Amino acid sequence: MTISQTLTAPARTGATRGRASVAGLLTPARTAALKTTLWGLSFPLGLLALWWISSDAGWLPAQILPAPLVIWESFAELLQDGSLWVHTWASLERVAVGFALGALFGLIFGAASGLSPTFRAYFYPPVQAVARVNVLAWMPLLALFLGIDEELKYVIIAWSTAIPIILGTARGIENVSPSLLELGAAFNFRTRDRLRLIVLPASLPSIFTGLREGLANAWQTLVLVELFASFEGLGYLMVWGRQLFQLELVIVSMIIIGVIGLLLNIVLRWIEGLGQHWKTEVGDER
Structure with missing residues (x-):
């Protein structure tokens, strides 16, 4: 060499x-x-x-659609004076509380509907009827009992969260393959083992679909309830910008809402992947 x-x-x-x-x-x-x-x-x-x-x-007047540079300057100003953090944190807190309450109730009610035919026969039809009516239509009635403070916002967000979770959980448990249940019976599984090893893994995809839809509903409902008697939050910031004819505030709020909603969906998908660890990257079971 x-x-x-x-x-x-x-x-x-x-x-x-x-x-x-x-x-x-x-x-x-x-x-x-x-x-x-x-x-x-x-x-x-x-x-x-x-x-x-x-x-x-100059194809679009600034009164209709401000320039991207104006949007960026408005975002930097809100970030610098700390008001953006205050409004964002207020919205996140409302979503966290409302989603937690709605998810807890939805999982329990949905599991009871899927596991107990008697419970399903008595209580599931009213839930389906309520799901056909937009939750915001109930806001004036709920305001009479709860007032217009934070409790109303928590209940509305929890309500919109719980409906898809109830439907997804009940549907997932109900649609568990009979062959899997027969396999569990052949192995003499106890009720606890049957739920843990068969029912829960088989229904997880439908449950997480309901959770994602519930989270999306919670985030969308948040903006609407903050338009109603609220003095902080991203929805309130949008109303304030519209009243002042400062569309840059409206657009900044819309962008923040969209980005946070996307991040929350990504986090929930990641948790779903952890919960279904038996699946490979292409979705085939090991």
């Missing part, structure tokens, strides 16, 4: 190892996820570019 070959051999080995490490990171599943993410970002980025060009060209 010549001197030049000796010197270039380590470099070639390092390049080969680098390509192998990159190939190991870019697995087919991760490549598909990256493509999906890029495609998902292409539309909002295209809208942002069109918005920026339209504002610079």
Whole structure:
């Protein structure tokens, strides 16, 4: 081996190892996820570019749609004076309390409806009837009993959260495969083991679907209840900006609401993945 070959051999080995490490990171599943993410970002980025060009060209009056730079300056100002943190924290606290109450009630009621035919026959039809009526239609009646303070907001958010969780939990338990139940009977599973090893794993996808829908309902309902007799929160910030004809405040609030809602959905999907650890990345059971 010549001197030049000796010197270039380590470099070639390092390049080969680098390509192998990159190939190991870019697995087919991760490549598909990256493509999906890029495609998902292409539309909002295209809208942002069109918005920026339209504002610079003067195609849209500032009273109708402020420029992106104005939105950014308003966001920085709210962040600097601390008001954005106050409003965001107030909204998150309301969602946390309302979602926790609604999820707890929804899981218990849904599990009872799915496991007990008698309970389902008596109590499940009224829930389906109530689910057909928008929760906001009950707000004037609830305000007579609860007032217009935080309790009303908690109850409305919990109500909108519980409905999809009840439906998803009851549907998931009811649709457990009979063959799996027969398998548990063949192994002489006790009730506790049957629920833990068969019913719960089989119904988890439907339960988490209900939880995601409940969380989405909670976040959407939050904005609406904050429009009603509220003095803090992202929904209130939107109303305040509209009353002052400062649309940048409205748009900043909308962006924060959308980003937080997306992050909450991502966190819940991550928890769902942890709860269904027996599944692989492509969704096949091990």
